[in-house]
Amino acid sequence: MEILSLTNPWWFSDNWERDDPQLREWKGQKYKWIPGWIKEISVTPFSLNFIVGPRQVGKTTGIKLLIRELINSGFEPRNVTYVNCDLLVDSAELRRILLAIKDREGILILDEVTSVEGWWKVVKGLIDSGILRKFSVIVSGSSTFRLLKYSESFIGRRGKGKDVEVLPLSFPEFHRITGKDFQDYLTLGGFPRSINGDERFSEELILSLDREIARIERSPKIMRAIIHEILRKAPSPLSFSALGKDTGLNHVTAREYAELLEDMFILKIVYHREGSRINFKKEKKFFLRDTAIARAFAMLYGVDVKEEALYEWVVQEHMYRVFGEIYYYKNSYEVDAIADSLKVGVKSGRAHRRYPRGVIVLEKDEIPEFLIKLEKIREGQGPPLP
Missing domain, CATH: 3.40.50.300 (P-loop containing nucleotide triphosphate hydrolases)
Incomplete structure (x- = not known):
């Protein structure tokens, strides 16, 4: 043929x-x-x-x-x-x-x-x-x-x-291949074309997602609006109703598109967990799974990606890759990432609030070393984190 x-x-x-x-x-x-x-x-x-x-x-x-x-x-x-x-x-x-x-x-x-x-x-x-x-x-x-x-x-x-x-490079992989540091990773992400400075990458990534969405008879316009709302409100927890509110969507449609984007490796929905109980009704966190994805959509809408969101998202993504699960907790204090027995709070500035025993609080300059330790756990080469 x-x-x-x-x-x-x-x-x-x-x-x-x-x-x-x-x-x-x-x-x-x-x-x-x-x-x-x-x-x-x-x-x-x-x-x-x-x-x-x-x-x-x-x-x-x-x-x-x-x-x-x-x-x-x-x-x-x-x-x-x-x-x-x-x-x-x-x-x-x-x-x-x-x-x-x-x-x-x-x-x-x-x-x-x-x-x-x-x-x-x-x-x-x-x-x-x-x-x-x-x-x-x-x-x-x-x-x-x-x-x-x-x-x-x-x-x-x-x-x-x-x-x-097949996922974009993790930070340790990125550093090993390019020799570049964590700030470069936050800028470039882990996609091969973004790492190599391809100026067409951001636009072509979004267009490829548009085509994928249209192929299953869904609206690229709604898909883009959902991601815009996540960028605008991150890293705060949101309900599906709140996610759809400013774009005129009901919670059912907002949830459908969020889950579709999760299925396409674009974002991850993070549910609330307290102890062993997962609360699917409580507000969720949403994170974009690579900084190149976040920056592509931020460029589309002419908005900045919040530094605190990027730090939190990168930690959540790396923990998810290692443990195959990711949750958060919020009450009188907030734990941004929970996986297995590991609890992590991510702070772009110095943390002022006291956290309970057992919560690792990461300042931004501590994140790269934490990600390298996670990678060693994934490869079976390192001891478990406290």
């Missing part, structure tokens, strides 16, 4: 890397790295791997680097099949493409598969029929809900497959 000929140049040329748009851009960047997550993918048949992460985070570039690595290590080029699902009209076209390669084997990559409505029915059907049994299937998407919500449909059908999450 013509589309496969266009998207799989390694079938025909040993010099395909030279003309590949993602690898050409990657090679031209000042700061570049081989992402560690490509090593997590199972390339042994049969496997069904799910790769999820925000738009513009480098999923496609990482996949192309994986393809390069496989071919350079002796993998037969014609046994690596890449399908850019952004180019497909519907699931019927996806089915036709997969049936066209049914006599092959090796690696099958379905990039941005969530662009195709009903993709999972096609993939599930071909797995059940045995057509894909000789493949390691790698599917990627920018939405956990639209990708992983179908995981139950694939119970017993994953083989050796893995779930791989």
